[in-house]
Amino acid sequence: xxxxxxxxxxxxxxxxxxxxxxxxxxxxxxxxxxxxxxxxxxxxxxxxxxxxxxxxxxxxxxxxxxxxxxxxxxxxxxxxxxxxxxxxxxxxxxxxxxxxxxxxxxxxxxxxxxxxxxxxxxxxxxxxxxxxxxxxxxxxxxxxxxxxxxxxxxxxxxxxxx
Amino acid sequence: xxxxxxxxxxxxxxxxxxxxxxxxxxxxxxxxxxxxxxxxxxxxxxxxxxxxxxxxxxxxxxxxxxxxxxxxxxxxxxxxxxxxxxxxxxxxxxxxxxxxxxxxxxxxxxxxxxxxxxxxxxxxxxxxxxxxxxxxxxxxxxxxxxxxxxxxxxxxxxxxxxxxxxxxxxxxxxxxxxxxxxxxxxxxxxxxxxxxxxxxxxxxxxxxxxxxxxxxxxxxxxxxxxxxxxxxxxxxxxxxxxxxxxxxxxxxxxxxxxxx
Numbered sequence: 001x002x003x004x005x006x007x008x009x010x011x012x013x014x015x016x017x018x019x020x021x022x023x024x025x026x027x028x029x030x031x032x033x034x035x036x037x038x039x040x041x042x043x044x045x046x047x048x049x050x051x052x053x054x055x056x057x058x059x060x061x062x063x064x065x066x067x068x069x070x071x072x073x074x075x076x077x078x079x080x081x082x083x084x085x086x087x088x089x090x091x092x093x094x095x096x097x098x099x100x101x102x103x104x105x106x107x108x109x110x111x112x113x114x115x116x117x118x119x120x121x122x123x124x125x126x127x128x129x130x131x132x133x134x135x136x137x138x139x140x141x142x143x144x145x146x147x148x149x150x151x152x153x154x155x156x157x158x159x160x161x162x
Numbered sequence: 163x164x165x166x167x168x169x170x171x172x173x174x175x176x177x178x179x180x181x182x183x184x185x186x187x188x189x190x191x192x193x194x195x196x197x198x199x200x201x202x203x204x205x206x207x208x209x210x211x212x213x214x215x216x217x218x219x220x221x222x223x224x225x226x227x228x229x230x231x232x233x234x235x236x237x238x239x240x241x242x243x244x245x246x247x248x249x250x251x252x253x254x255x256x257x258x259x260x261x262x263x264x265x266x267x268x269x270x271x272x273x274x275x276x277x278x279x280x281x282x283x284x285x286x287x288x289x290x291x292x293x294x295x296x297x298x299x300x301x302x303x304x305x306x307x308x309x310x311x312x313x314x315x316x317x318x319x320x321x322x323x324x325x326x327x328x329x330x331x332x333x334x335x336x337x338x339x340x341x342x343x344x345x346x347x348x349x350x351x352x353x354x355x356x357x358x359x360x361x362x363x364x365x366x367x368x369x370x371x372x373x374x375x376x377x378x379x380x381x382x383x384x385x386x387x388x389x390x391x392x393x394x395x396x397x398x399x400x401x402x403x404x405x406x407x408x409x410x411x412x413x414x415x416x417x418x419x420x421x422x
Contacts, residue, residue, distance in 0.1 A: 004229075007225070007228075007229055007232070008225055011223065011225055011228055011229075012223040012225060015221065015223050015228070016220055016221060016223070019221055020216060025221065028221075029228075029231075032228075033228070033231060033232055033235055036232050037232065037235055037236055037239070040236060041236070042301050042331070042333075043300050043301060044301050044302070044303060044330075044331050045300075045301070045302045045303065045331075045344045045346070046302060046303030046305070046331070046346060046347075047303075047305070047346055050303040050304075050305070050346075051303065054303060054330050054331070057330060058330075103215050103216065106215075118212070119216075122212075122213060122216060126179065127174065127177070127179040132368075138179075139170075140170070141170075141174070141179075142169070142170030142171060142172075142173040142174035142177070142179070143168065143169060143170030143173070144170075145170075145173055146169040146170065146173050146205060146208075149208050149209060149212045150208065152212055152215075153208060153211065153212065156215060
């Protein structure tokens, strides 16, 4: 197993997963890169499947830690609101932007465990790996996965409030 | 009459995550049960719909640019890290030398302190301090819940501390000069140093089984939450809280060498 090969195969998936979780391209890039930096610095060895799981786990923890910091920042911003100065990207159609916004909102309404489960499964992880990632028995994964998908679907259709 | 299967089983069947027997049972049931067939179809549609909704979020990733960024990030960190370590190591050596010299009877520093700053008379030569060597280490992921650490050429009197920790990979660290080779689920360490080595091994708490092997002999196992030392091993102590200290007696090492 060479790092180059793992990077080529895993980085795009890891970045996509991080972006779906965080909705922030910079943070997603940070998390995916950090996972690989730790892989190289700590000289973690293993087969490709094991290393892939490890990378996703590191990135998930990284995003979780950052989310906690963001929550604190959001609380402060709520107390002292700041006007957004982010430019609107002209290359994105209004409809697509609206769809992306709704998907992100729906994802944010899921519990953290549901979101992790849903998005890791989208990246093709097995039930055993999913069970390990969220700390449940593999036999529970099917049920939890159906619940997470149904909840996401309902949130997307505006049938649920946070 | 057979009841209906729960969603979790049907989803696992769709995802081909069931054992062959369980999958066959559901396949046979679906031939006869309309409601379950309909539910499978609903779950399949739901899964495809969710994937479809998520796809607009998919980015286009420039892997080459990302790889370049990764190297930049690492080299940036490396260029700043050693300076910190060098400064810390220099301070450590300074204080260790000063403390060592002050503790030595008749040392000039001790005399200087005793004489309240007056120059000392006869001076002893300060004994050489051991060189401070930064720890080195390696990590390897378990395979099917099993990991193994093999030690070779460990000098007698060496100390191995095993900690069950919240880590994903088996981590081995030592300040001694060492060479490492790894295989899936296994670290082999050769200590290239005469003074007794101190080794720290962190075992993932999720590992089902860990083995510590000296040359060809298993000294200690960690299995099902318990440390199981080899019967012939003495000078060991279960320190509790998932930590085990093992001192390697010279006799053991000699016996191992003679066996070989």
